[in-house]
Amino acid sequence: MSTRRHLPILRDAAPATVPASSAEEAASEPPPWHWIPLGTTVSLVGFGLLAQGAAALSVRLLGRVYPMGATAAQVAHIRAAHPAAARSVELTAALIPLLTLLLSVAVGSYVVGRRGNGTNARHGMLSGGLTVLIFWAVTGRLWSLLALVPVAMAAGYFSARWGVARRA
Known part of the structure; x- marks a missing residue:
């Protein structure tokens, strides 16, 4: 008689665990361009928090040269008497909020580079540009602010x- 042939039976063989593919992981994470508006939001919120202190510092600097509630005639008299001091204080008081804006842009872009998977420096650059464009649109559209x-x-x-270098 012929010998019986048996088919192999797999017993207790657990199915091999399939690691999550990179496509599935990528689907769960937002694409890198989503970090541009997130960085802009971080920058604008940061500027909102820092702006009050920057405004108080600017007022304090201007108060050293001009009396509180000075009229236009008093301001003109002070400018004529001390032109260099008045102009330097005015310039410093104007630059403080702009430097605060640039600081908040730097923090927001750092967050983009540090926390955003797949982001690079270009995404932080676009986030900073978008932040200043929104700031320009909200603050009365002074054309000189576009230089920022x-x-x-x-x-x-x-x-x-x-931020990207710190992430790696």
Whole structure:
């Protein structure tokens, strides 16, 4: 008689666990461009928190030269008597809020570079540019503020680059 042939039976063989594919992991994470508006939000919230202190510091600096509630005639008299001091205080008082804005852009772009998987310095740069454009649109559209866009983009680029380096 012929011998019986048996088919192999798999017993107690647990199915091999399939590791999650990178496509499934990528689907659970937001794409890198989503970090641009997130960084802009961080920058604007940070600026909102720092703006009150910056405004108080500017008022305090201006109070050293001009009396509180000075009229236009008093301001003109002080400017004529001390032109260099008045102009330097006015310039410093005007630059403090702008430096606060650039600081908040740098922090928001750093967050983009540090926390955003798949992001690079370009995403931080775009976040900084978008932050200043929103600031420009909200503050009365002074054309001189558009000069801040390239400066903010540079600050965003370098701080996001630093964040990417810290992430790795």
